[in-house]
Amino acid sequence: MSSPAWHSSFTRMKRVIADRDYMTWAEFDGLLRQCGVTLSPWHVCRALSANPPEKVAGGKRYRNDHLPLVAAYAERRSGNG
Numbered sequence: 001m002s003s004p005a006w007h008s009s010f011t012r013m014k015r016v017i018a019d020r021d022y023m024t025w026a027e028f029d030g031l032l033r034q035c036g037v038t039l040s041p042w043h044v045c046r047a048l049s050a051n052p053p054e055k056v057a058g059g060k061r062y063r064n065d066h067l068p069l070v071a072a073y074a075e076r077r078s079g080n081g
Contacts, residue, residue: 009035028070037074 016031023031032039 032070032074035074039070039074043073 012034029039
């Protein structure tokens with residue numbers, strides 16, 4: 001079961017990205033870290049294997065609907081899921 005702190009942080013993250021279509025890895029990683037989660041790009045790719053980020057000039061961009069997938073994966077890895 002999720003801890004209240006995780007739920008609160010996740011709720012804040014959803015609000016932060018609600019008006020955005022895409023995020024860079026640095027922005028995405030920063031939001032995860034605010035929840036106390038550190039994931040490598042490998043872990044993110046694994047979490048998104050069925051729905052990978054788009055490759056664009058300068059790296060990859062992540063759609064805002066990727067966040068719940070990665071957050072759920074992070075929560076399971078942290079033992080809160």
